Amino acid sequence: MPIYKSKQRQSVVDVEKQLASTPMEQKEMRWPDWLGGEQRKHLLPFLLVFLLGAALRFWQLGIKPLHHDESLHAYYSLQLLHNLENWKSCFDQTMACYHYDPLLHGPFQFHIIAFVYQCCQWLGLPDHGVNTTTVRIAAATLGTVLVVLPYFLRDYLGKMGAWLACLLLAVSPGMVYYSRFAREDIYMAFFTLLLVVAAGRYMRDRRKGWFITGTVAFVLSYATKEATFLSIAIFGSFLLVLLAWEGGCRVSVRSRFRPDSFLGRYGPRTAAPLCVVVLLLCCAPLAMWCFGWMKDTSAYINTYTAASDEIINNIKQQTVVVLPWLGLLISLYVLLCWGRDRLQKKSAPVRKGLAARIDPLKQPTLDALITLPWQYWSSALVVGALIFVLLFSVFFTYLANGIGDGIWQGLYYWLQQQQVARGSQPWYYYFLLIPLYEQIGVLFGLVGVIRCLVRPTRFRLFLVYWFIGNLFIYTWAGEKMPWLTIHMIMPMLLLAAIGLEPLFNRLSVLVKSGQNLTQKGQNRVQSKRVIASSIGTIAGALATIFLLILTLQNMWQVSFVHYADAPHEMMIYVQTTTDVNAVMKKIDQLDEKLYHGRHKLSIGVMPEANWPFYWYLRDYPNVCYGFPAGCSDAKPGAIIAGGDLSKAQAQYSTGDARGRTAAYLFHHYQLRTWWDEGYKPRPCIPSVTDSCQGQPTWGGVGPWLWLSYGDTPPDGAFFNPALAFKNIWDWWWTRKPIGSTTGSTDMGLFIRSDMGINP
Numbered sequence: 170m171p172i173y174k175s176k177q178r179q180s181v182v183d184v185e186k187q188l189a190s191t192p193m194e195q196k197e198m199r200w201p202d203w204l205g206g207e208q209r210k211h212l213l214p215f216l217l218v219f220l221l222g223a224a225l226r227f228w229q230l231g232i233k234p235l236h237h238d239e240s241l242h243a244y245y246s247l248q249l250l251h252n253l254e255n256w257k258s259c260f261d262q263t264m265a266c267y268h269y270d271p272l273l274h275g276p277f278q279f280h281i282i283a284f285v286y287q288c289c290q291w292l293g294l295p296d297h298g299v300n301t302t303t304v305r306i307a308a309a310t311l312g313t314v315l316v317v318l319p320y321f322l323r324d325y326l327g328k329m330g331a332w333l334a335c336l337l338l339a340v341s342p343g344m345v346y347y348s349r350f351a352r353e354d355i356y357m358a359f360f361t362l363l364l365v366v367a368a369g370r371y372m373r374d375r376r377k378g379w380f381i382t383g384t385v386a387f388v389l390s391y392a393t394k395e396a397t398f399l400s401i402a403i404f405g406s407f408l409l410v411l412l413a414w415e416g417g418c419r420v421s422v423r424s425r426f427r428p429d430s431f432l433g434r435y436g437p438r439t440a441a442p443l444c445v446v447v448l449l450l451c452c453a454p455l456a457m458w459c460f461g462w463m464k465d466t467s468a469y470i471n472t473y474t475a476a477s478d479e480i481i482n483n484i485k486q487q488t489v490v491v492l493p494w495l496g497l498l499i500s501l502y503v504l505l506c507w508g509r510d511r512l513q514k515k516s517a518p519v520r521k522g523l524a525a526r527i528d529p530l531k532q533p534t535l536d537a538l539i540t541l542p543w544q545y546w547s548s549a550l551v552v553g554a555l556i557f558v559l560l561f562s563v564f565f566t567y568l569a570n571g572i573g574d575g576i577w578q579g580l581y582y583w584l585q586q587q588q589v590a591r592g593s594q595p596w597y598y599y600f601l602l603i604p605l606y607e608q609i610g611v612l613f614g615l616v617g618v619i620r621c622l623v624r625p626t627r628f629r630l631f632l633v634y635w636f637i638g639n640l641f642i643y644t645w646a647g648e649k650m651p652w653l654t655i656h657m658i659m660p661m662l663l664l665a666a667i668g669l670e671p672l673f674n675r676l677s678v679l680v681k682s683g684q685n686l687t688q689k690g691q692n693r694v695q696s697k698r699v700i701a702s703s704i705g706t707i708a709g710a711l712a713t714i715f716l717l718i719l720t721l722q723n724m725w726q727v728s729f730v731h732y733a734d735a736p737h738e739m740m741i742y743v744q745t746t747t748d749v750n751a752v753m754k755k756i757d758q759l760d761e762k763l764y765h766g767r768h769k770l771s772i773g774v775m776p777e778a779n780w781p782f783y784w785y786l787r788d789y790p791n792v793c794y795g796f797p798a799g800c801s802d803a804k805p806g807a808i809i810a811g812g813d814l815s816k817a818q819a820q821y822s823t824g825d826a827r828g829r830t831a832a833y834l835f836h837h838y839q840l841r842t843w844w845d846e847g848y849k850p851r852p853c854i855p856s857v858t859d860s861c862q863g864q865p866t867w868g869g870v871g872p873w874l875w876l877s878y879g880d881t882p883p884d885g886a887f888f889n890p891a892l893a894f895k896n897i898w899d900w901w902w903t904r905k906p907i908g909s910t911t912g913s914t915d916m917g918l919f920i921r922s923d924m925g926i927n928p
Contacts, residue, residue, distance in 0.1 A: 221336075318366050396653075407631055417444035485573030602739055772807050774786070836927070846869055
């Protein structure tokens with residue numbers, strides 16, 4: 170990192186700005202004159218992007234059927250709302266109430282969705298405020314606010330860079346789609362970016378509010394999803410490297426050698442690089458050991474589940490015993506700090522002890538940690554602990570167990586799932602999925618990485634580390650799902666804004682030059698000279714427009730055209746089809762005919778169709794799930810079956826040999842569909858020499874053949890770049906699927922023959 174000397178003491182933000190931009194870029198960082206007045210130039214562009222992001226996230230929010238995961242979140246949020254209405258019964262444990270379960274991830278999303286339900290009920294919205302729109306309002310709201318968070322990073326990104334970051338976040342296919350999806354990842358993405366914003370702002374002005382905001386963001390991220398452990402690993406490791414750099418930046422190295430010696434000429438100026446190298450040499454073996462330990466622990470948990478459960482339960486019990494004593498010790502220390510400040514005379518702050526050895530300009534991170542006032546961290550600790558306890562104990566109804574589960578159960582479940590590897594996706598999954606959708610983000614994200622490395626600042630290096638770290642760690646993790654892409658897309662788009670900023674600045678200069686020529690009445694020759702000298706800028710602008718159009722096309726298709734059509738969209742994972750709406754329409758018609766819409770129809774739901782019908786049949790009390798096991802009514806008015814329908818058809822919709830008609834009329838539907846997975850590696854075929862232990866025995870044809878020929882390449886085929894490009898091009902513009910479109914889960918609706926309505 171370059172070290173700047175100045176007669177006047179500068180803040181770290183001033184140094185960051187100097188490093189971030191050339192003098193030309195600093196001059197052109199102001200908004201161009203053709204955008205309007207000074208106030209509008211500052212706020213109006215951000216406001217317009219905010220409105221664009223809101224429109225893309227809220228328009229027709231409820232048209233898509235609830236995904237399997239969404240139905241779980243919607244149903245248990247409704248259960249939580251009913252629990253809170255009967256809070257005393259949950260406190261007395263006289264009724265079954267919602268408790269944190271890492272299978273469904275953190276408690277935050279259930280509380281926030283339940284809160285939205287309640288607000289919508291107060292407003293008198295349809296369906297008692299509970300429907301496919303209201304269940305997604307919280308996700309759409311936080312996804313919209315996330316769009317404008319880069320506004321608060323103007324000191325680091327520049328005004329233009331911050332606006333570009335907001336724009337890219339607003340129109341990103343992944344960010345838009347998963348902001349319209351009732352799943353916890355968009356919440357976690359919002360809290361993660363808010364944490365980054367709060368940390369950056371605190372480093373700038375050291376205000377208590379930003380420190381507490383960062384703490385709240387971290388706690389809410391932890392209460393949202395267990396993947397926060399990955400954020401801790403990435404942010405924590407970067408902080409260690411930064412502290413190592415700052416720890417050695419004041420120790421001169423080159424000056425200790427003769428100027429004509431090799432080290433005197435080419436050696437590092439300070440010990441900062443050496444400290445980083447030593448840290449990496451020490452931590453690399455530790456990191457490898459940690460990865461190995463997590464793999465072995467995951468295998469042990471899945472092999473000896475009962476013993477592992479007992480161990481984790483003992484740990485949780487001991488934690489609950491220790492925490493009050495730890496809280497008492499911290500309270501005594503805070504009281505001691507308060508008494509010390511009361512006894513000391515009020516005077517101008519004087520740097521003492523270790524703080525006196527720190528240079529705030531060269532070592533801002535060390536300075537922020539060492540000079541952190543006790544009032545700041547104690548207030549943040551109280552606020553964070555209160556939020557943690559409220560959410561994980563479900564407003565004190567599950568206090569002791571909730572605290573223990575909140576600290577340990579999520580980590581335990583996350584370790585367990587690494588062996589399960591849900592989704593069974595190959596290591597290159599994200600490298601295939603993200604470029605298919607995020608063209609402008611991928612290309613200019615790489616440009617941004619290069620620019621950040623060529624002209625580094627602490628914040629720029631952090632963005633590069635965050636992006637590459639997320640890409641690596643989510644690729645390493647066993648579970649790979651399309652909704653996890655937003656955790657890689659978000660830092661990538663911030664880098665893309667940095668990559669786009671110089672082009673936009675040069676384009677602004679070009680537009681201003683053209684206006685000046687017009688105003689001064691210059692001839693065509695001079696105009697052509699200006700255009701010729703800016704041919705690179707024009708070409709870059711045209712390429713950017715093309716990439717933006719392609720990105721917008723992908724966003725439009727996945728969010729507003731094929732939103733329930735998974736065979737056409739790789740970003741959609743096993744999506745519920747609109748046939749669910751058709752089945753519910755038939756159920757409602759039958760209930761209206763027989764019971765005048767009072768929801769008294771008896772319904773049997775077979776196990777494979779339990780979800781999402783737990784949600785869709787929430788107003789029908791006479792429903793037996795897991796039909797026919799344990800059901801009092803063996804011949805309900807309607808039966809919903811899922812999966813293999815042949816057995817159900819033979820039992821309920823086939824007449825007998827005596828000529829009697831079937832007891833039920835039957836209609837075939839599709840419950841879920843999915844994108845072709847021919848891109849997966851070829852399966853391992855067991856042989857005498859290879860038992861395929863630990864290897865998948867089913868798969869695809871590999872990514873290159875799949876891109877060229879779909880999932881049925883001819884014998885002896887090789888990767889064909891021309892065919893692959895054509896298939897990708899056709900998919901981009903016409904949504905012609907790559908591979909098969911037949912992947913689906915069947916669903917059948919059986920209506921009793923005497924009901925008088927066809928299924």
